[in-house]
Amino acid sequence: MAQYKQMVSERIRRIAILLATSGTLGVLFYTYLHFSENNIFPPVASVGKEILASILIGWVLGAALYFFNHLLDRWIPWRKYFAGRFLTGYLSNLAIGLAITIGLSLAFIHLSGKESFWTGLTPQDEDVIVKITILLLTSLFIYKVVYALLYSYQHYAIAQIETLQSERKQLELQFEALKGQISPHYLFNSLNTISSLIFKDLPSAEQFVRRLAQTYQYILATQNKKYVLLKEEVDFVQSYYYLLRIRFQQQLSVEINLPSGIMNSKIPPLTLQMLVENAVKHNSLSSDKKLFIYITAQDNTYLKVINTKTGVLDTVSSFRVGLENIKRRYQYFTDKKIEVKDDEKFMVSLPVIHHKENIEQKHSA
Numbered sequence: 009m010a011q012y013k014q015m016v017s018e019r020i021r022r023i024a025i026l027l028a029t030s031g032t033l034g035v036l037f038y039t040y041l042h043f044s045e046n047n048i049f050p051p052v053a054s055v056g057k058e059i060l061a062s063i064l065i066g067w068v069l070g071a072a073l074y075f076f077n078h079l080l081d082r083w084i085p086w087r088k089y090f091a092g093r094f095l096t097g098y099l100s101n102l103a104i105g106l107a108i109t110i111g112l113s114l115a116f117i118h119l120s121g122k123e124s125f126w127t128g129l130t131p132q133d134e135d136v137i138v139k140i141t142i143l144l145l146t147s148l149f150i151y152k153v154v155y156a157l158l159y160s161y162q163h164y165a166i167a168q169i170e171t172l173q174s175e176r177k178q179l180e181l182q183f184e185a186l187k188g189q190i191s192p193h194y195l196f197n198s199l200n201t202i203s204s205l206i207f208k209d210l211p212s213a214e215q216f217v218r219r220l221a222q223t224y225q226y227i228l229a230t231q232n233k234k235y236v237l238l239k240e241e242v243d244f245v246q247s248y249y250y251l252l253r254i255r256f257q258q259q260l261s262v263e264i265n266l267p268s269g270i271m272n273s274k275i276p277p278l279t280l281q282m283l284v285e286n287a288v289k290h291n292s293l294s295s296d297k298k299l300f301i302y303i304t305a306q307d308n309t310y311l312k313v314i315n316t317k318t319g320v321l322d323t324v325s326s327f328r329v330g331l332e333n334i335k336r337r338y339q340y341f342t343d344k345k346i347e348v349k350d351d352e353k354f355m356v357s358l359p360v361i362h363h364k365e366n367i368e369q370k371h372s373a
Contacts, residue, residue, distance in 0.1 A: 034066020
């Protein structure tokens with residue numbers, strides 16, 4: 009209800025501004041024409057009807073141009089055809105302005121039974137028609153320039169708001185992805201592994217701590233980034249795989265085979281790591297149930313993360329949340345869809361985001 013009242017109030021305000029502006033311009037036009045023909049300003053007491061007629065002409069012309077331009081905005085969008093929209097609007101507005109101004113002036117003269125609004129201004133006076141045309145040419149040009157500038161400013165403001173909203177939403181998704189990687193459970197498992205390694209294999213424990221620090225360094229460094237280079241994500245996955253390999257030994261194998269031509273492409277941070285983690289989390293690993301994960305590429309257009317299936321754990325909830333997070337983050341960079349195939353093996357195909365693709369391009373006109 010409050011929103012409806014606000015809309016009505018805004019519409020009334022716009023109509024009031026339209027009537028006040030167009031009525032004032034009608035009086036100014038009348039005053040200029042009267043002065044140019046008679047070298048004196050029109051006496052208000054004796055030309056009241058003419059002034060009212062000028063205000064009415066201004067109202068009708070203002071309303072006609074207002075609604076016509078709104079229709080023209082739909083037919084010829086400023087965003088796609090700025091120059092064409094400006095020229096078409098200017099010429100059509102001039103034709104409408106001449107038709108309404110001269111037509112209504114003739115109608116008022118005919119209804120009043122006079123030959124003119126005032127002495128020296130008659131329908132047969134070509135000089136007056138030329139002056140009206142020049143006035144409309146000038147005023148409508150200014151009007152179209154202001155209209156275009158206001159549209160450009162509004163479009164810029166909306167684009168800025170959409171960009172900020174997009175960046176905020178992307179950071180929220182980024183934060184959701186990060187929460188899973190710095191969770192107490194993840195840290196607890198890592199500390200347990202370090203504790204066991206210290207007494208069995210000190211060099212491995214030292215290497216484990218170093219790789220663990222690298223993973224957290226990467227997580228913290230990318231927490232506010234929209235994307236990273238694929239080679240950076242791959243380096244991170246290799247460090248992450250080292251941590252998993254210490255825990256699961258020969259039960260897990262991750263093989264990365266990517267062409268050098270796409271290593272400088274972009275990818276939302278933690279994407280590959282989340283898919284590797286999902287594969288480990290949602291399969292049971294044992295000496296007779298080994299898990300194999302392959303990260304490869306297809307025609308330099310898609311990254312493919314493929315994992316074997318050793319049996320779904322009953323205690324683990326669906327991993328669709330992680331996949332949905334990845335899909336939503338990819339929407340900010342490309343219109344290409346992420347493909348998921350669940351057959352004998354589980355496969356996720358990620359579009360390769362080339363360097364020229366970015367969120368600003370996707371959200372621009």
